[in-house]
Amino acid sequence: MPSPRRPLLAAVTGATLLALVSATTPAIAQPASAGAPAAEQCSDEPRDLPVHEFTDHRELGNELARLERVSAGAVDVTEIGRSNRGREVWAARVGTGPKAVLLTSEIHGNEKTGTDAILQVLDFVGTSDTAKAKRMRSELTIVAIPKMNPDGAELDRRGNDMRWDEVTARFPQLRGSEPAWNYYTEPRQGDDYSQLPGFDVNRDYNPDLNYEPKAEDFPGTSADTGWYITPESRIVRDVYKGLTAEFGKVDTYVDLHHQGACYVMPDDPDRFVTMSISGKFVDDPATTPGYEQYADTYDLDYAKQLNVAVYNALQGRANNNPLFGNITLYPQDTNLPGTGLGSFALNGSGSVLFEVRGQTQTLGQKYRTQLTRTVYIGLDGMLSSIASGQIGNLDPAVYDSIPPRGPSIGSASRTATHVLED
Numbered sequence: 001m002p003s004p005r006r007p008l009l010a011a012v013t014g015a016t017l018l019a020l021v022s023a024t025t026p027a028i029a030q031p032a033s034a035g036a037p038a039a040e041q042c043s044d045e046p047r048d049l050p051v052h053e054f055t056d057h058r059e060l061g062n063e064l065a066r067l068e069r070v071s072a073g074a075v076d077v078t079e080i081g082r083s084n085r086g087r088e089v090w091a092a093r094v095g096t097g098p099k100a101v102l103l104t105s106e107i108h109g110n111e112k113t114g115t116d117a118i119l120q121v122l123d124f125v126g127t128s129d130t131a132k133a134k135r136m137r138s139e140l141t142i143v144a145i146p147k148m149n150p151d152g153a154e155l156d157r158r159g160n161d162m163r164w165d166e167v168t169a170r171f172p173q174l175r176g177s178e179p180a181w182n183y184y185t186e187p188r189q190g191d192d193y194s195q196l197p198g199f200d201v202n203r204d205y206n207p208d209l210n211y212e213p214k215a216e217d218f219p220g221t222s223a224d225t226g227w228y229i230t231p232e233s234r235i236v237r238d239v240y241k242g243l244t245a246e247f248g249k250v251d252t253y254v255d256l257h258h259q260g261a262c263y264v265m266p267d268d269p270d271r272f273v274t275m276s277i278s279g280k281f282v283d284d285p286a287t288t289p290g291y292e293q294y295a296d297t298y299d300l301d302y303a304k305q306l307n308v309a310v311y312n313a314l315q316g317r318a319n320n321n322p323l324f325g326n327i328t329l330y331p332q333d334t335n336l337p338g339t340g341l342g343s344f345a346l347n348g349s350g351s352v353l354f355e356v357r358g359q360t361q362t363l364g365q366k367y368r369t370q371l372t373r374t375v376y377i378g379l380d381g382m383l384s385s386i387a388s389g390q391i392g393n394l395d396p397a398v399y400d401s402i403p404p405r406g407p408s409i410g411s412a413s414r415t416a417t418h419v420l421e422d
């Protein structure tokens with residue numbers, strides 16, 4: 001797919017352009033200006049866009065059951081728990097190899113391509129007779145938890161669906177505490193949380209996998225660990241603990257996200273970033289007070305090798321589709337031990353973040369096929385490399401040469417009231 005842009009618009013005058021843009025994309029507030037060819041065509045302003053082509057919760061259940069059937073059980077699907085509103089959370093396991101790989105998607109319910117890509121990975125690994133698939137099955141045990149926040153996903157929003165009084169009912173020791181800092185009760189990304197509050201589940205993890213919520217740890221901050229107060233994070237934590245007990249460690253953990261729609265390549269403001277990736281989420285535990293106990297297990301170099309495998313796979317397809325070449329490194333100055341990636345990286349998993357372009361409130365299902373394909377190619381390349389052992393030959397230093405994410409040129413990103421979230 002070509003980027004949605006320039007040639008047509010570049011030829012018309014500013015006044016015509018403004019009229020044209022206003023007629024076709026009412027959310028765009030900024031008029032065109034000379035020298036900013038792409039800016040007027042991208043906005044992070046929330047809109048209500050169609051998402052029905054993505055896989056919803058019911059369809060996910062049907063599709064997982066189908067995969068279990070057509071793979072003659074090679075894909076083994078189990079219900080591993082229920083969301084706060086009682087929806088099934090499923091895990092699909094495929095392969096019998098010694099290396100455990102955990103994949104999760106839709107921890108943010110408005111970030112949907114990961115779920116579709118996971119279904120394609122399960123289909124290939126579970127049913128293909130190719131040597132590649134056979135090697136993945138014999139070398140890896142892949143456990144996927146697609147749509148791990150189904151309540152948020154059904155509401156098509158970032159947070160889950162859970163009130164603070166439901167937290168304190170479950171954890172009476174928290175009565176009287178200030179609610180967690182990541183509790184949403186105000187409008188956000190175009191969603192009104194005042195009637196249906198919820199939590200950013202991706203700040204609810206703790207590297208201490210046996211942590212239980214304590215009043216003195218609230219409300220916390222972005223730089224602190226989380227608490228496992230949401231059913232959704234506890235479900236994933238329990239799977240992670242089970243795999244650790246079974247395999248000694250979880251070799252690799254991948255969490256599939258989306259970011260703002262309007263980031264551009266650092267050297268070309270006309271090319272939007274298709275996906276950013278990262279292997280670094282926390283400060284080095286060896287030199288961070290309170291985290292020293294994780295210094296021996298933390299393996300940033302392995303995370304870098306995994307990212308290089310993702311990057312190489314996509315660069316290898318850029319001739320077919322230039323979008324696959326527009327891959328950048330996610331900002332490296334983050335310290336988020338309360339994320340799943342941060343907590344599991346500290347526990348020794350090579351951890352990989354995918355940040356695909358545009359959440360549902362900015363792009364809807366537009367570009368779904370290409371963006372899902374981007375995720376699939378990245379996952380496939382990484383899994384192949386782990387299964388073949390080639391991962392160990394990749395140079396971690398290549399990671400540091402992946403281009404950094406350029407600026408966001410979207411109009412909404414320039415307004416103080418709008419928060420760009422990943």
Ligand SMILES: [Zn+2]
Binds near residue numbers: 108111257258421
């Ligand atoms: Zn996200």
